[in-house]
Amino acid sequence: MKHIKTFFLVSSLGIMVSGCSASDEEYSYVKSKDTTIDHIHGIGYPNNQGDLVIATHDGLMKYKDSTWYGTNSLKHDYMGFQPYKDGFYSSGHPEEGSILKNPLGLVKSTDGGKSLDKLALYGETDFHYLGAGYQSKAIYAINEEPNSEMETGLYRTMDEGGNWEKAEMKGFDSTSIGNIAVHPSKKEMLAISSKDGVYVSKDGGDSFTKVENSQTVTSIYLSKRVGLFSSIEEGKIQLYEWDFKSNKVHPYPTPKLSKDNPIMYISSNPESSDEWTVVTYNNDIYQTTNNGETWDEVVNEGKIAK
Template structure:
């Protein structure tokens, strides 16, 4: 089975996008969720700091903080390729219904948790489903699935927020079976991908990849400073595995009961506390651990905030 989830007013000389919101003119803030169920999650993480965990959805951002879920009251864009970093997040996707922003959004950045978006590249051209950023470095990696005005289809990186792009060879892994990817928080040359064939690591900025594990479909990957973390479907089991970036020595996490039709699609590590891990499953269950994976708390059940 194939699991894939990776899809205004212009101010300041066209750099910042706010857009006319269908949600009214209220001040942008996070409020109690209106919907009883959250659908179509496209990413997760800790933008700006480890204070709050966020999910990017078809209907904007949701925040989990102090054991409570809230959602943005406006700017409910369909965020794709959600990539948190130390100053906020990078993303792509589509504007909310009723917005005057161009569709697709191209590559955008927010430093205020979605109140405003800064357009960086390919505004109105490209929707990046596969996008990741080094949390500290800001190094961007994208898989461009269709040609645009500047880039051919392929795997690219940018060290200057999309002003210039380097096309990468991506030897050793097939892009058409890619499921997810992650950039190391500080090492700009270290990037990993999960695919239907396994987990692969590149230490030369994405030109060549070597296997961490092969023969088992992998659905997600993430990094801490010293470790990599990935999830695989191993026979009838879902596994979450940590590996040392130098030795590749592996340690398996204890997990809640997960069925193989509900694999782990997104893994996020709190940048301020690596013992806090949060993962999102295919069916929109979300579990969080604050003790390095010894105990897990379900904070969303099939899209229902708890």
């Protein structure tokens, strides 16, 4: 596989463990006292509970009933954060003072981050780019540096890291990517956003075709019937809805954003198909609950209301 640059916009189950924290307080989500969110590494709606969760450099945060909550301990730096029906998958680095190895490899949690199940490459690899099927639990990862099991390239696992297969990526001819999105139930369907458009695969990443009328795409999310992706074109940021059945692409109502503040993350509530959330490069967070008719800015440049 050719070398792929990432962050192009920015020139067998393991052992169940609880991370070590300086605090002896019972792990929980508490109303956030901080007024700023920084370094967002992923968003989504884990556990089929309908609550938005974001992964930051300093742990997880939850948005529920118009209020932000943060964890009171175990503030790990979750990279490649991917919610699924029973919890979330992630990679990254443990918080300072933790007994966990660094990097985390591939881990999962089914209790909101209270404990981590070490799935693969623990203490060896930090996957910045992961994609996971919300229902299927199929996982795709871009490995940027060789490790004990992988060369560089795109890999897939259908058994939570027990076995990995390297994808051939025929037809993918972009050199810079944004993210990986996996269909919630179709294990072999995934899409990759790139500076040259959206590339979609229906055979587990062995071959890709480009979605027509897609240009510089910074992020994409796949729901059951449609994909939503964000482009930079003609000096503006524009969301598009891609219908899988017709393969047609249509403009989607988009928050007003400056061209230097592109959308980096997109997610949809699996309990409500009309609810979408996007995060921008400047840490603005917008949410719609009526399929784009109106957008509410719930975070402005990382600042949350007290």
